[in-house]
Amino acid sequence: MINEPALTESTYYILLSLYEPRHGYGIMQQTELLSHGRVRLAAGTLYGALTALCDKGWIAPLPSEDGSRKKEYRLTDRGFAALQNELERLRELVENGESILGGNGNG
Amino acid sequence: MAETKTVYKIFWVWEFEKEERWLNEMAMNGWALKSVGFCRFTFERTEPGAYTVRLEMRGADEGYLDFMRESGAEYLGRCFQWIYFRKQASLGAFDLFSDIDSRMDHLTRIGTSLRIIGLANLLIGLVNALLSGSGAGAINLLCATLLMYGLGRITGKRDQLEKERELHE
Numbered sequence: 001m002i003n004e005p006a007l008t009e010s011t012y013y014i015l016l017s018l019y020e021p022r023h024g025y026g027i028m029q030q031t032e033l034l035s036h037g038r039v040r041l042a043a044g045t046l047y048g049a050l051t052a053l054c055d056k057g058w059i060a061p062l063p064s065e066d067g068s069r070k071k072e073y074r075l076t077d078r079g080f081a082a083l084q085n086e087l088e089r090l091r092e093l094v095e096n097g098e099s100i101l102g103g104n105g106n107g
Numbered sequence: 108m109a110e111t112k113t114v115y116k117i118f119w120v121w122e123f124e125k126e127e128r129w130l131n132e133m134a135m136n137g138w139a140l141k142s143v144g145f146c147r148f149t150f151e152r153t154e155p156g157a158y159t160v161r162l163e164m165r166g167a168d169e170g171y172l173d174f175m176r177e178s179g180a181e182y183l184g185r186c187f188q189w190i191y192f193r194k195q196a197s198l199g200a201f202d203l204f205s206d207i208d209s210r211m212d213h214l215t216r217i218g219t220s221l222r223i224i225g226l227a228n229l230l231i232g233l234v235n236a237l238l239s240g241s242g243a244g245a246i247n248l249l250c251a252t253l254l255m256y257g258l259g260r261i262t263g264k265r266d267q268l269e270k271e272r273e274l275h276e
Contacts, residue, residue, distance in 0.1 A: 008276050010206050025178050043178045044163060044203035047171055048212060070177055 007086045013039055014049055015083050018059050021074040024050070058082055110152040112138065117146050120221065121260035123162060123189070130160040134193075143184045143191050158193040159201040164217050165190055188220055207272045214265040218258055225254035 007015070017030035027050075028041050041049075050073060053059045058079030062072040075083070118126040130140050130148070138150035139158040161180075165171065165188065172182050172190075179198045183191040194201040204210045228251035235244030 008206060008208060010208075023177070024174055028178065040200065040202075040205055042202040042205035042209075043175055043180065044213075045205045045209040047174050048209050 004082065004085050006089060007082070009039060010041055010045060010049055011053070012083075012086060014041070014046070014053065015058065015075060015079055018073055018075040018079070021062055021072045023070040023072045025070075027073075053079070111141065111149055113147060113149045115146055116148060120217065120257045121264075123164075123217075127160065127162055130162070134158045134160055140183055140191060140193055143186050143189075145186055156196055159196055160191065160193045161201060161203045162189055162191045163203050163213060164188045164220065207268050207276055211265055211268050211272070214261055214268070218261045218265065221254050221258040221261060225251050225258060228254060 013031040013034060014027055016034065017027045022030060024043070024046060027046060028043075031039050031041050050059070054061065054073075056078075058076060059073045060076050062074055064071060116129075118129075133140065133148075133150055134153075135156050137153055137155040137157075139153040140148060140160050141151045142149045175182060175192055180192040180194040180201065183193055185191070192201075192203075204213060228247045232244035232247030232251055235247060237244075
């Protein structure tokens with residue numbers, strides 16, 4: 001499981017945002033908030049990613065409330081595991097970077 | 108009712124970025140796209156820069172249109188496989204794609220439909236040329252050539268992105 005391919009930045013933030021149930025626009029806002037405005041998900045990119053993540057079983061749509069066309073999604077157990085995995089990988093990257101560059105993060 | 112004007116203009120399929128740039132220049136000059144048809148663009152008078160316009164190739168997908176509306180975009184219409192949106196500039200930046208992967212997917216979609224229509228034209232053109240012996244198939248063969256040229260241009264754009272993708276996302 002540890003050798004799963006790296007998640008893209010978009011995928012990572014989408015999954016993180018769905019730690020709590022959110023609809024599409026909410027995911028965009030949360031991602032922008034978490035990354036302090038650095039990562040902006042465009043609607044077409046997000047839509048494609050949501051479809052792919054649902055197919056993969058990492059997220060699932062919530063049963064829609066009556067009258068609302070806005071679909072809400074939430075993280076599944078498998079999605080949670082994928083996030084944990086990625087966190088592990090990122091830790092390794094950061095540790096190696098810091099040990100070689102001396103942790104002088106000036107970039 | 109706002110003043111409108113209609114412009115007829117041809118863009119080749121590989122010029123979709125140029126088309127989008129032109130539509131946004133029009134918007135900057137106070138003419139926001141309102142509806143589209145075959146080589147036909149209808150604009151309405153607005154404050155300069157009031158809207159951002161985007162277009163993309165995508166098959167029919169009501170779910171996607173709902174999703175776009177939910178994010179504040181206005182669906183303007185469809186011409187063949189191309190769909191057009193605009194969003195008020197005051198609502199924030201408006202882009203359809205924010206990473207290399209989804210840009211590549213988009214180019215793949217365009218390439219696939221060019222390939223299908225191109226091959227169909229090639230086949231019809233050849234059958235017509237062989238069976239009738241007259242110039243009946245010439246127009247299809249011409250179309251096929253043009254579509255294959257378009258496919259080459261689109262594939263070139265995609266290859267460029269793929270190269271970029273090797274270093275970063």
